[in-house]
Amino acid sequence: MKHTVDFLIIGQGIAGTILSYQLINKGYKVKVMDDHHQTSSTLVAAGLINPLVLKRLTKTWRAEEFIQFNKQFYSELEKETNATFVIDKTIIKLISSDNEREFWKKRSKVEGVNNFISEQLEDLKKYHFLHKNMFDGGLVKKTGWIDTKILLESYRMYLINKGLILTEKVDYCKLKTTDNEIIYQDIHATNLIFCDGFQSANNPYFDWIPLSSVKGELLVIQSEQLKDDYIFNKKIFILPIGDKKYKIGATYNWKDLSLLPTEGKREELLNNLEELINCDYTVLEHTVGIRPAVKDRRPLIGTHPKHKNIHLFNGMGSRGLFMAPKLGEEFVNYLLENKQMNSEVALNRYYKDYLN
Numbered sequence: 446m447k448h449t450v451d452f453l454i455i456g457q458g459i460a461g462t463i464l465s466y467q468l469i470n471k472g473y474k475v476k477v478m479d480d481h482h483q484t485s486s487t488l489v490a491a492g493l494i495n496p497l498v499l500k501r502l503t504k505t506w507r508a509e510e511f512i513q514f515n516k517q518f519y520s521e522l523e524k525e526t527n528a529t530f531v532i533d534k535t536i537i538k539l540i541s542s543d544n545e546r547e548f549w550k551k552r553s554k555v556e557g558v559n560n561f562i563s564e565q566l567e568d569l570k571k572y573h574f575l576h577k578n579m580f581d582g583g584l585v586k587k588t589g590w591i592d593t594k595i596l597l598e599s600y601r602m603y604l605i606n607k608g609l610i611l612t613e614k615v616d617y618c619k620l621k622t623t624d625n626e627i628i629y630q631d632i633h634a635t636n637l638i639f640c641d642g643f644q645s646a647n648n649p650y651f652d653w654i655p656l657s658s659v660k661g662e663l664l665v666i667q668s669e670q671l672k673d674d675y676i677f678n679k680k681i682f683i684l685p686i687g688d689k690k691y692k693i694g695a696t697y698n699w700k701d702l703s704l705l706p707t708e709g710k711r712e713e714l715l716n717n718l719e720e721l722i723n724c725d726y727t728v729l730e731h732t733v734g735i736r737p738a739v740k741d742r743r744p745l746i747g748t749h750p751k752h753k754n755i756h757l758f759n760g761m762g763s764r765g766l767f768m769a770p771k772l773g774e775e776f777v778n779y780l781l782e783n784k785q786m787n788s789e790v791a792l793n794r795y796y797k798d799y800l801n
C-alpha cells in the first residue's frame with residue numbers, strides 16, 4: 446500500500462533523531478529508516494557536553510548558543526521519551542606543572558573563556574588514585590554528558606510506538622527520485638533527508654562532499670578505587686558512567702576507517718590512563734565509531750545542488766551531541782520557512798565540488 450510522507454529521513458543517530466523529532470513536533474508526516482545503529486557514531490560516543498577545547502583552553506564555535514539551547518531541548522526530549530539521559534557533571538582538567546597552572550590562570554581572565562572557567566583551582570590531594578604530580582584541577586562549568594545508548598533507544602521506542610520508524614538498511618540504488626517525490630518501496634516522500642553519518646561517503650547522492658571522517662576508539666573500565674566526582678581530563682577523559690564503570694577515550698585516526706578495534710589504540714589509551722592514575726582496574730569493553738567530520742571542520746547542512754527535494758544533515762565531527770540540537774532547529778527553519786543556513790555550515794559552500 447502506498448504510504449505518503451512529507452519527509453523520509455535516513456539514519457537515526459543524533460542527527461536523524463533531532464531532525465525527525467523537530468519535524469514531527471511541527472506536525473509533519475515523517476518516516477525514519479535506520480539499520481538499528483549498525484554503523485552509528487552516536488551509539489559509541491562519549492557524549493560529552495563541553496564548551497571548551499581543553500588543550501588550548503579556547504571556547505568552541507558558538508559555545509554559549511549551543512549550551513543554552515541544549516539545556517531546554519534535551520530536557521524536553523527526556524520528558525517526551527520518558528527517559529533520563531542527560532547527566533550534569535563537571536569536567537576537571539588535571540594540572541601537573543607550574544606552567545600549566547599559570548596558563549590556566551591566564552586563560553581564566555580572557556573574556557568569553559571566563560564564562561566557563563574560573564581562576565581558582567581545586568586541590569586534588571584527596572584523590573589518592575591520581576599520581577601525586579596531578580596536584581591541581583581546573584573546573585570547567587556547564588559540562589556533562591549524554592548517555593547516547595539510552596537516548597537512541599528511548600527515542601527509537603518513541604518512534605516505534607508512533608509507527609514512524611522502519612528498521613532496515615536502505616539500499617541507495619533502489620531510491621527512485623523525480624522532481625516531485627522520492628520513492629522507496631511503498632514510501633512516497635516529498636523530501637528525503639540523509640542523516641547517515643560517515644556512510645554518506647558511499648551514498649551516490651552525496652559521495653562528492655568533502656568528508657574527512659575520523660575513527661575513534663574508546664574503552665570501558667571498571668575500578669573500585671576511582672571516584673565519580675568529576676569527569677577527569679588530561680590527554681584523555683575518565684568519564685564515570687555508574688556501577689564503578691568509566692569510559693576512557695578517545696583516539697583519533699584519519700587513515701583507518703574500519704570499524705574494528707585495534708591493539709595499538711588500546712595500548713595508547715591505557716598508557717595515557719596510567720600516566721594519570723595509580724589504581725587497579727579491569728578493561729570491560731573496547732568500542733569503535735567513525736566521526737563524520739568535514740575538511741573545514743564545520744557541519745554540512747543543506748540541499749543537493751541538483752535534486753531540490755534531497756537534503757543532508759551531516760558532518761557533526763567530534764561534537765555532534767553538543768551542536769546538533771540548535772543546528773537542527775536552524776535546518777528546520779531553512780526547510781520550512783526558507784530561512785538561510787548559517788554560511789559556515791551551509792552545504793552550498795561545496796557546490797563547486799559537485800560535477801553534473
Ligand SMILES: Cc1cc2nc3c(=O)[nH]c(=O)nc-3n(C[C@H](O)[C@H](O)[C@H](O)COP(=O)(O)OP(=O)(O)OC[C@H]3O[C@@H](n4cnc5c(N)ncnc54)[C@H](O)[C@@H]3O)c2cc1C
Pocket residue numbers: 455456457458459460461478479480481482483484485486487488489490491492493494613614615616617640641642643644660661662663694695696733734735736737758759760761762763764765766767768
Ligand atoms: C569515540 C567517539 C567519541 C565521541 N565523543 C563525543 C562526545 O563526547 N561528544 C560529542 O558531542 N560527540 C562525540 N562524538 C562524535 C559524535 O558521535 C558524532 O558527532 C555524532 O554522533 C554524529 O551523528 P550522526 O547522526 O551524524 O551519525 P551516526 O550516529 O553515525 O548516525 C547515522 C545512522 O545512520 C545509520 N545508517 C547509515 N547508513 C544507513 C543506511 N543505508 N540505511 C539505514 N541506516 C543507515 C547508521 O547505522 C546510524 O544509525 C564521538 C565520536 C566517537 C567515534
